[in-house]
Amino acid sequence: xxxxxxxxxxxxxxxxxxxxxxxxxxxxxxxxxxxxxxxxxxxxxxxxxxxxxxxxxxxxxxxxxxxxxxxxxxxxxxxxxxxxxxxxxxxxxxxxxxxxxxxxxxxxxxxxxxxxxxxxxxxxxxxxxxxxxxxxxxxxxxxxxxxxxxxxxxxxxxxxxxxxxxxxxxxxxxxxxxxxxxxxxxxxxxxxxxxxxxxxxxxxxxxxxxxxxxxxxxxxxxxxxxxxxxxxxxxxxxxxxxxxxxxxxxxxxxxxxxxxxxxxxxxxxxxxxxxxxxxxxxxxxxxxxxxxxxxxxxxxxxxxxxxxxxxxxxxxxxxxxxxxx
Numbered sequence: 001x002x003x004x005x006x007x008x009x010x011x012x013x014x015x016x017x018x019x020x021x022x023x024x025x026x027x028x029x030x031x032x033x034x035x036x037x038x039x040x041x042x043x044x045x046x047x048x049x050x051x052x053x054x055x056x057x058x059x060x061x062x063x064x065x066x067x068x069x070x071x072x073x074x075x076x077x078x079x080x081x082x083x084x085x086x087x088x089x090x091x092x093x094x095x096x097x098x099x100x101x102x103x104x105x106x107x108x109x110x111x112x113x114x115x116x117x118x119x120x121x122x123x124x125x126x127x128x129x130x131x132x133x134x135x136x137x138x139x140x141x142x143x144x145x146x147x148x149x150x151x152x153x154x155x156x157x158x159x160x161x162x163x164x165x166x167x168x169x170x171x172x173x174x175x176x177x178x179x180x181x182x183x184x185x186x187x188x189x190x191x192x193x194x195x196x197x198x199x200x201x202x203x204x205x206x207x208x209x210x211x212x213x214x215x216x217x218x219x220x221x222x223x224x225x226x227x228x229x230x231x232x233x234x235x236x237x238x239x240x241x242x243x244x245x246x247x248x249x250x251x252x253x254x255x256x257x258x259x260x261x262x263x264x265x266x267x268x269x270x271x272x273x274x275x276x277x278x279x280x281x282x283x284x285x286x287x288x289x290x291x292x293x294x295x296x297x298x299x300x301x302x303x304x305x306x307x308x309x310x311x312x313x314x315x316x317x318x319x320x321x322x323x324x325x
Contacts, residue, residue, distance in 0.1 A: 005223045006200070007097065007139050007141065007168050007169040008139025008168040010040075012224070014238075014242045014246070015224040016037065016213065016224075016227060016241040016242060017038060017039055017227065018030060018033045018038040018040070018042070018227060018238070019226045019227060020043060020044060020074045020143070022104070023044065023282070023285075025043075026044060026061075026270070026273070026274075026282075027064070027065055027068065028273055029266065030068040030071060031068045031269060032262070032265070033235045033238055034067060034068050035067070036235045036236045037238035037242045038231075038235075039224075040072070040096075040224075041068050041072070042071065042072045042074050043062055043072065043073050043074050044074070045074045045075065045076045045101045046058045046061050046073070046076070047075075047076060047077065047114075048075045048076065048077030048085070049079075051086040051089050052085045052086050062090060063093060064093050064095060070097075071095060071096055072095050072098065072099040073093060073098055074099040074101050074143070075090065075099070075100060075101065076104060076109060077113070077114050077128075078114050078121075078124065078128070079128075080124075081131065083131060084134065084135035084136075085135070087140075090136075091136060091138075096138070096139075097138050097139040097140065098139075098140050099140075099143055100128060100141070100142045100167075101115050102115065102143060102144040102145075102158070103115060103145045103177075104116055105177045105181075116144075116145050116177035117177075119145060119147055119148045119152070119154060119155075119177070120148050122157055125158055126158075129161075129166060130165035133165060139168035140168055141167060142169075142171070144158055144162075144172055144173070145174075146173070146174055146179075146186055146189045147176045147177075150176060150178065152176075155172055155192070156189075156193055159172070159196060159197050159201075160196055160197060163198065168199060168200075169200040169202060170197065170200075170201050170202065171202035171204050171226050172190045172193050172202070172203065173185065173205050174186040174189055174190050174204070174206075181229070184206065187203070187205075187216060190203045190205075190219075190222055194221045194223075195221075201223055202223065202226045203216045203220045203222035204226035204228065206230075207225055208229075208237070209237065209240065209241075210240050210245075210250065213225050213227075213241045213244070213245065214245065225241070233263075233286060233289025233291075235266075236251075236254055236262075255325065256320060256321055256324040256325050260317035260320055261317075263317060264317055266283075266286060267280070267286070267313055268310070270283055280307055280309060283307075284304050284305055284307060287304045287307075288301045291304070291320065294324060295323065300320070
């Protein structure tokens with residue numbers, strides 16, 4: 001049975017979404033994940049100030065291709081008027097929705113008023129959501145965390161405020177900003193948010209395979225799943241989750257040949273969009289994940305860290321296939 005859920009006027013036939021990840025979930029990766037079954041994607045976060053001031057890099061991050069739709073544009077900041085103006089700027093890129101980042105734990109964001117730091121100022125967060133909702137005709141969503149730290153677990157309060165301000169859906173990562181990505185994601189807080197609001201709630205944290213996806217749904221009652229780190233070097237996770245949830249079917253793991261072919265295709269997409277110099281340096285991170293679990297993995301990753309040209313990655317992939325299949 002196909003699971004269907006809605007966010008505003010958007011309808012989804014699958015519920016496995018790709019999480020926004022700065023420096024990771026770029027256009028190439030988003031397109032790849034959609035090809036493997038991701039039902040929804042979100043751009044890398046963009047500074048609302050940078051976007052309104054005409055920063056070229058901010059604009060480049062918002063480029064959305066037809067092969068990755070529906071895709072939301074994610075913005076961060078702590079000034080309602082600037083966030084609203086940035087949301088309007090995003091419309092030029094034809095996103096499916098506007099996502100407000102209230103979950104990024106990175107110091108350069110959170111220590112400057114944006115991202116997870118908004119969880120410390122729920123009244124301001126509500127004001128930002130209302131301003132953005134009033135400014136654009138698209139669904140407005142919010143990505144948040146459990147809270148700022150263990151002494152301020154306020155995801156439920158913030159979710160209620162966001163719904164009241166007009167948010168169409170909320171994604172909750174079951175960790176505090178203090179926890180970053182350590183420890184285990186708290187599914188109880190996601191369930192508490194789900195029970196407190198009437199809009200869709202998207203569960204995020206520790207979804208790495210079909211079983212963990214099913215557990216997230218069972219323990220939280222959430223409407224959709226957001227996969228972040230679990231998709232690194234593993235874009236077929238979306239197809240596997242879809243098959244498991246829709247048909248109770250377990251797809252086989254990809255072969256080494258399939259992994260290497262996907263890694264090369266992913267890197268080629270990056271090169272097409274960014275040029276070889278930038279793409280190959282960023283591809284090192286992805287390649288380390290694609291080769292995780294292979295014999296001699298640590299040595300392979302040290303080798304990959306030196307690559308500057310696509311041909312080097314090609315030669316390595318051929319060698320890996322020969323040695324492992």
